Amino acid sequence: MKYEKSASLLERAKESLAGGVSSEFRKNSYPHALFYSSASGSHITDVDGNEYLDFTLSQGPLILGHSHPHVLKRVGDYSKSGQLFAGQHMLEIELAEKLKQLIPSAELVRFCLDGSEAVQTALRVARAKTGKQKFLRFEGHYHGWLDNVAWGISAPSVADLGSRDHPDVFAWGQGLAETTKAESFILPWNDLELAKRLLQNSHQEIAAIITEPIMCNNGCIQPQPGFLKGLRELCDQYGITLIFDEVITGFRTGLGGAQKLFGVTPDLSIFAKALASGYPISAIVGKKDWMDMLADGRVIQAGTMNSSNPTIAAALATIEVLERENPYSRMYELGLKLMGGIRALALKHDINLCVQGLGPMLHTGFTDLEEIKDYRDTLLFDKTKLGKFIAALHNKGIRVIGRGLWYISASHTQKDIDETLAVVDQVLAELTEKAKKTITI
Numbered sequence: 001m002k003y004e005k006s007a008s009l010l011e012r013a014k015e016s017l018a019g020g021v022s023s024e025f026r027k028n029s030y031p032h033a034l035f036y037s038s039a040s041g042s043h044i045t046d047v048d049g050n051e052y053l054d055f056t057l058s059q060g061p062l063i064l065g066h067s068h069p070h071v072l073k074r075v076g077d078y079s080k081s082g083q084l085f086a087g088q089h090m091l092e093i094e095l096a097e098k099l100k101q102l103i104p105s106a107e108l109v110r111f112c113l114d115g116s117e118a119v120q121t122a123l124r125v126a127r128a129k130t131g132k133q134k135f136l137r138f139e140g141h142y143h144g145w146l147d148n149v150a151w152g153i154s155a156p157s158v159a160d161l162g163s164r165d166h167p168d169v170f171a172w173g174q175g176l177a178e179t180t181k182a183e184s185f186i187l188p189w190n191d192l193e194l195a196k197r198l199l200q201n202s203h204q205e206i207a208a209i210i211t212e213p214i215m216c217n218n219g220c221i222q223p224q225p226g227f228l229k230g231l232r233e234l235c236d237q238y239g240i241t242l243i244f245d246e247v248i249t250g251f252r253t254g255l256g257g258a259q260k261l262f263g264v265t266p267d268l269s270i271f272a273k274a275l276a277s278g279y280p281i282s283a284i285v286g287k288k289d290w291m292d293m294l295a296d297g298r299v300i301q302a303g304t305m306n307s308s309n310p311t312i313a314a315a316l317a318t319i320e321v322l323e324r325e326n327p328y329s330r331m332y333e334l335g336l337k338l339m340g341g342i343r344a345l346a347l348k349h350d351i352n353l354c355v356q357g358l359g360p361m362l363h364t365g366f367t368d369l370e371e372i373k374d375y376r377d378t379l380l381f382d383k384t385k386l387g388k389f390i391a392a393l394h395n396k397g398i399r400v401i402g403r404g405l406w407y408i409s410a411s412h413t414q415k416d417i418d419e420t421l422a423v424v425d426q427v428l429a430e431l432t433e434k435a436k437k438t439i440t441i
């Protein structure tokens with residue numbers, strides 16, 4: 001692979017775009033932020049003409065793969081009637097009705113632009129509903145980039161995190177308002193006893209518990225049996241709002257989100273990424289008692305760009321295809337095959353590669369642990385080895401998210417998985433060979 005054109009465009013971009021990018025995460029690409037020229041199905045091509053089998057799917061949204069013809073057509077057709085009315089339109093109701101039909105907790109819906117602001121809306125509603133101010137969140141869970149959720153998602157090491165019941169939290173970068181640190185309590189995830197103990201003492205202060213139902217932003221970790229149900233019971237017991245952040249799991253784990261998969265119904269939840277195949281829309285959905293706070297204007301949520309024609313059409317088109325083709329069982333099957341294949345190759349090459357996930361999303365990390373149960377475990381990953389693995393895959397045309405997360409789309413095929421496993425085989429052989437040479441020297 002050669003990256004000359006991208007490298008030179010990046011230098012040019014840096015003169016006018018801060019850091020050459022429009023989102024911090026895009027810097028973390030191999031060998032640097034790249035420029036792409038086209039994408040279709042499971043493949044994407046960069047400006048140097050390198051083609052990749054894409055498992056990043058633009059950080060998750062592209063559940064149908066790139067440039068799905070039905071989505072593009074629906075967006076194009078509907079945009080011809082206008083792009084943004086700053087008023088209501090027919091498809092907006094249709095989309096809200098569809099979400100009500102599919103998502104267990106959705107009795108009312110409000111649309112906004114992205115996951116970050118929908119999370120803030122949910123927290124605002126929870127505060128108004130309960131009359132309390134703080135919220136409980138979990139180490140390593142990502143709920144967007146805004147100040148009050150940008151604590152506790154990055155730590156130098158496990159030792160720096162301190163005790164499990166009173167973790168030390170770190171700011172994610174500079175410039176956060178110090179006051180926002182005190183808005184939340186933070187605990188390790190998947191430990192119901194810790195949550196119980198905290199709530200016994202502090203429930204009078206806590207308006208909401210917010211959680212990713214599957215922790216996808218650090219590893220790909222499923223909830224321990226009974227954990228989500230336990231949170232639900234605690235919320236009921238103490239008058240606390242349960243918020244599921246389904247920005248990743250929504251429309252990825254199935255049409256009803258992780259709440260349907262696990263049979264636990266939150267009071268409010270956030271859907272974004274896979275909802276609309278990459279168009280900027282998110283939805284806050286929830287039970288009527290909560291959403292009525294928005295309905296009657298006691299809680300304010302607004303946005304000039306909300307529910308524009310292209311975004312609503314994209315969401316409806318995406319759901320239409322998902323309902324018509326029901327690709328989920330195939331996506332799970334392909335993902336599980338990929339996971340099983342990588343595990344078998346790790347054994348073959350005697351390398352400590354831990355593979356975890358559900359199928360539609362999975363994670364690869366180098367560690368001696370057999371299972372990753374929470375954020376603290378993910379801090380033990382060998383990041384240098386992962387970097388080499390991801391870089392080597394990339395150089396052979398397999399594009400994976402830098403932190404080791406892989407997404408499968410409805411457009412991935414068995415052939416894609418076979419090709420990928422053949423490349424993983426080569427890459428692991430090279431990595432272990434290099435390691436042996438280093439030891440011999």
Ligand SMILES: Cc1ncc(COP(=O)(O)O)c(C=O)c1O
Nearest residue numbers: 114115116142143144245247248
């Ligand atoms: C679970 C979760 N919540 C919230 C967000 C923020 O969403 P957005 O990037 O659309 O603001 C993300 C983004 O990756 C996410 O993964």
